[in-house]
Amino acid sequence: MNRIEYKGLEVETNAPIEELAAQAEDGTNRSAFLKRAAIFGGGVAAVASGSMAFPAASHASKASDIEILNFALTLEYLESTFYAIGFDKAPLDARSKRLAKVIRDHELAHVKALVSTIQSLGGNPVKKPKFNFNPDQLYSSQQAFLQTAMALEDTGVSAYNGAGPALTLVPVKKAAASIVAVEAMHASWVRGVAGTAPAPLAFDQALTVDQVLAIAKPFFG
Amino acid sequence: MSDLDVRDPDVQEAIEQTRGAFLRKAALLGGGALAVSAGGIFTADALAHSKSDLDILNFALTLEYLETDFYDRARRGEFGNLNQGVQLFAEVLYSHEQAHVDALNAMIPALGGTPVSAPATKFPSLNQRKFVTTAIALEQTGVSAYGGAFPLLKSNDVKAAALSIHSVEARHAAYARLVAGTLPAHVAFYPALNKQQVLDIAKPFLA
Numbered sequence: 001m002n003r004i005e006y007k008g009l010e011v012e013t014n015a016p017i018e019e020l021a022a023q024a025e026d027g028t029n030r031s032a033f034l035k036r037a038a039i040f041g042g043g044v045a046a047v048a049s050g051s052m053a054f055p056a057a058s059h060a061s062k063a064s065d066i067e068i069l070n071f072a073l074t075l076e077y078l079e080s081t082f083y084a085i086g087f088d089k090a091p092l093d094a095r096s097k098r099l100a101k102v103i104r105d106h107e108l109a110h111v112k113a114l115v116s117t118i119q120s121l122g123g124n125p126v127k128k129p130k131f132n133f134n135p136d137q138l139y140s141s142q143q144a145f146l147q148t149a150m151a152l153e154d155t156g157v158s159a160y161n162g163a164g165p166a167l168t169l170v171p172v173k174k175a176a177a178s179i180v181a182v183e184a185m186h187a188s189w190v191r192g193v194a195g196t197a198p199a200p201l202a203f204d205q206a207l208t209v210d211q212v213l214a215i216a217k218p219f220f221g
Numbered sequence: 222m223s224d225l226d227v228r229d230p231d232v233q234e235a236i237e238q239t240r241g242a243f244l245r246k247a248a249l250l251g252g253g254a255l256a257v258s259a260g261g262i263f264t265a266d267a268l269a270h271s272k273s274d275l276d277i278l279n280f281a282l283t284l285e286y287l288e289t290d291f292y293d294r295a296r297r298g299e300f301g302n303l304n305q306g307v308q309l310f311a312e313v314l315y316s317h318e319q320a321h322v323d324a325l326n327a328m329i330p331a332l333g334g335t336p337v338s339a340p341a342t343k344f345p346s347l348n349q350r351k352f353v354t355t356a357i358a359l360e361q362t363g364v365s366a367y368g369g370a371f372p373l374l375k376s377n378d379v380k381a382a383a384l385s386i387h388s389v390e391a392r393h394a395a396y397a398r399l400v401a402g403t404l405p406a407h408v409a410f411y412p413a414l415n416k417q418q419v420l421d422i423a424k425p426f427l428a
Contacts, residue, residue, distance in 0.1 A: 102406065109409035157388045164371070165380040173372035174413060177387070181364050181411035184391035189405035198399060199313065199392035202320035203385040 061168035066123035068163045069172065071209060072179070073114040075159055077128045078219055079152055080107035082138070086149070090139040096146065099193055103149070103186050110179055117175060132221035146194040153187035155207065155215050156180075162206035274379045275334035277370045280416060281383070282325040284366060286339040287426055288359055289318040295356075300347040307349055310400050314356070314393055321386050328382060341428035353401045360394035362414065362422045369413035 083104035086092070092100060115125040133139070138148045160180035167173045188198035207215075292315035294300065296308065303311060329336040347355060367387035374380045395405035414422075 102404065106406065106409040113410070161381070161384040161388060164384045165377040170372045174368075175410075177368040177371045177413060178410040180384070180388055181368055181391040182406055182409060184388035185395035185406035185411075188392035188395035189399060192396065192399045192405070197313070198396040199317065199389055202317040202389060203324070204388040204392075206381060206385065 062121055063123075065167055065169050065172045066118055066121050068167060069114055069118050069121075070123070070126045071163065071212075072160065072176070073111065073118065073126055074129060075156055075212070075216065076107055076110040076114060078131060078216060079156060080104060080111055081128075081131050082133065082148065082152060082219075083107060085133060086139060086145050089135070090142065090145040092142050092145065096142050096193060099149075099189060100145070103189075106182055106186065110182075113175065113179075117172065121169075121172075130221035131219055133219060143194070146190060149190045150187065150194055150196070151215070153183060153190050155212060156183040157187055158205045158207040159209075159212040161204055162208055162212070164206075271332040271334065271376070274374055274376050275329060275332055277373060277383075278325055278329050278332070278379065279334065279337045280419075281367070281370065281386075282322065282329065282337055283340055284363055284419070284423065285318055285321040285325060287342055287423060288363065289315065289322050290339070290342045291344060291355070291359060291426070292318060294344065295352050299344075300352040301349055303349050303352070307353060307400060310356075310396065311352075314360075314396075317389060317393070321389075324382065324386075328379070332376075332379075342426055343428040344426060353397060356397040357394065357401060357403075358422070359426075360390055360397050362419055363390040364394050365412055365414035366416075366419040368411060369415050369419070 083100050087097065087100040087104055090096075090100070118125045138144055157180060160176055160183060164173070164176055164180070167176060184204065191200075192198045292311050295303065295311040296315050326336045344355070345351075364387065367383055367390060371380065371383055371387065374383060391411065398405045398407070
């Protein structure tokens with residue numbers, strides 16, 4: 001992993017820029033986003049509604065997608081728990097506190113969506129695992145919190161990228177794409193706040209399940 | 222906004238590391254981008270499904286050309302003087318988008334296709350602020366374009382390559398939003414766009 005010392009990222013918000021960014025979002029992106037959100041119906045929402053049947057999917061492909069979704073769910077539980085504790089306990093400044101809160105909420109939304117999706121496919125969602133977070137290491141300082149967050153987010157991106165090609169059902173593929181993009185945004189955000197390069201590589205790596213588990217293992221109780 | 226200097230040797234090194242790391246990572250891609258550029262080792266699966274995947278890859282190439290050109294103009298000063306943090310942002314994104322162009326240009330012929338040429342582009346007169354907000358719009362569109370294309374891809378090799386780019390576009394979008402001082406990750410699920418929707422957004426920049 002490349003680390004870039006990056007004082008430049010501690011961006012002092014320049015009001016006119018922020019204003020323009022907000023305008024860009026409100027004017028072009030927000031209304032477009034709402035339209036897209038409606039289009040997005042084929043993804044998580046439709047799956048979560050439980051009304052979508054998968055008549056064409058073979059039993060085997062469904063089972064394999066469920067297995068991947070359950071693996072993703074385990075990681076999302078890990079992330080959401082980490083941020084929930086970090087938000088409550090880590091000594092964070094306002095900027096990092098906001099990050100912890102927003103990302104925690106996103107990860108919780110991913111947990112809910114994955115649980116619903118697995119159920120709608122006829123699968124059994126895994127239970128929330130027991131975690132073993134070392135408070136001294138993870139929550140003792142803001143930097144410790146951010147370093148762990150960075151490792152979790154970068155791993156999450158690579159986990160979804162590694163699993164993606166094996167997915168078989170289109171609604172599941174859509175859901176996975178919609179989540180991995182947000183994981184990558186989190187990774188970039190955390191890295192920026194930690195003072196390192198938000199996008200260190202031109203291509204993100206893919207990791208296998210075993211590689212991901214090896215990285216995540218210390219967090220499981 | 223920033224006391225970072227792109228002429229600083231450390232920063233130069235960081236950019237160079239990004240490029241070197243790209244080559245190493247591309248090697249890790251295996252069935253993805255680099256295997257292709259190294260001599261067209263594609264699986265039978267990829268070749269069998271190449272036709273519809275090729276259309277998608279060529280569409281992605283057009284967007285990557287557009288992004289590359291945009292950041293190249295920015296880093297060369299076409300949008301006015303950029304402060305150091307924004308200059309670095311432009312340099313890093315330029316190098317990534319150029320790497321995506323190179324990878325797609327290698328992959329398409331390996332699958333038996335012909336890469337599209339770089340499109341003629343046009344950008345309005347932008348200052349630093351508008352450059353950053355335009356970058357946000359372009360990167361977000363890129364994320365949604367790859368997100369929309371992924372479920373349509375047939376070959377696992379192409380899917381792996383597309384995913385390795387998709388998440389980098391998402392990192393770029395968050396980076397641009399960070400530079401602009403706005404919330405880097407603003408939704409829990411990122412929306413997808415289809416080809417026509419992407420074209421409608423990109424059209425003003427295509428001459």
